[in-house]
Amino acid sequence: MIRKNYSYILWTLMFCFWFQNFRAQENYAVLRKNLNISAKGLSHELCKTNDTLILQSKDRIDYVYSINNAQKREFDRYVFENLLKIPLTTFTKGRHVFVVRQDQKRIVFVVQILDEFKEEALLKIEKGVPANN
Numbered sequence: 001m002i003r004k005n006y007s008y009i010l011w012t013l014m015f016c017f018w019f020q021n022f023r024a025q026e027n028y029a030v031l032r033k034n035l036n037i038s039a040k041g042l043s044h045e046l047c048k049t050n051d052t053l054i055l056q057s058k059d060r061i062d063y064v065y066s067i068n069n070a071q072k073r074e075f076d077r078y079v080f081e082n083l084l085k086i087p088l089t090t091f092t093k094g095r096h097v098f099v100v101r102q103d104q105k106r107i108v109f110v111v112q113i114l115d116e117f118k119e120e121a122l123l124k125i126e127k128g129v130p131a132n133n
Contacts, residue, residue: 029053029088032110039107042100046088046111053086053111055100063101066111069094088113 028050034042043056055061061084066075074091075098093113100107 027114029114030112032112034107034109036107038105039109042102042107044098044100044107044109047085051088053088053098055084055086057082057102059102061100061102064098066091066096066098068092068096092116 029046031044031046031053033044041057041059042061043054045054045056046052047054055064060082061079063078064075064084064086065073065077068074068091074096075086088111091111091113093116096111096113098109098111100109
């Protein structure tokens with residue numbers, strides 16, 4: 001009887017750890033899009049593994065920067081292209097406000113980094129293995 005109780009507890013703990021690990025890999029970053037009509041020309045999406053921000057537009061993207069919780073710029077670049085892929089693996093945990101300058105407009109949206117990016121996941125992505133495997 002005591003052995004059965006231990007086995008149930010052991011199986012429950014194993015399931016909880018497995019579920020926590022699976023869920024942590026699934027949600028690395030969350031994108032809060034700008035739903036304003038004037039921002040309609042800029043497509044801002046996360047890739048399937050949630051580790052890269054993809055900015056795409058018919059019009060040229062001039063300048064992109066992000067400001068983190070500590071009011072510091074972690075990304076600051078003149079682009080002058082229609083497509084930009086920003087790896088989120090180098091960003092710190094927390095809220096990042098992105099500002100995209102396009103023509104005379106500034107489009108603002110938020111990316112929330114939920115967890116620090118682990119080195120093992122970075123190695124898997126470089127080898128072409130999805131992060132949730």
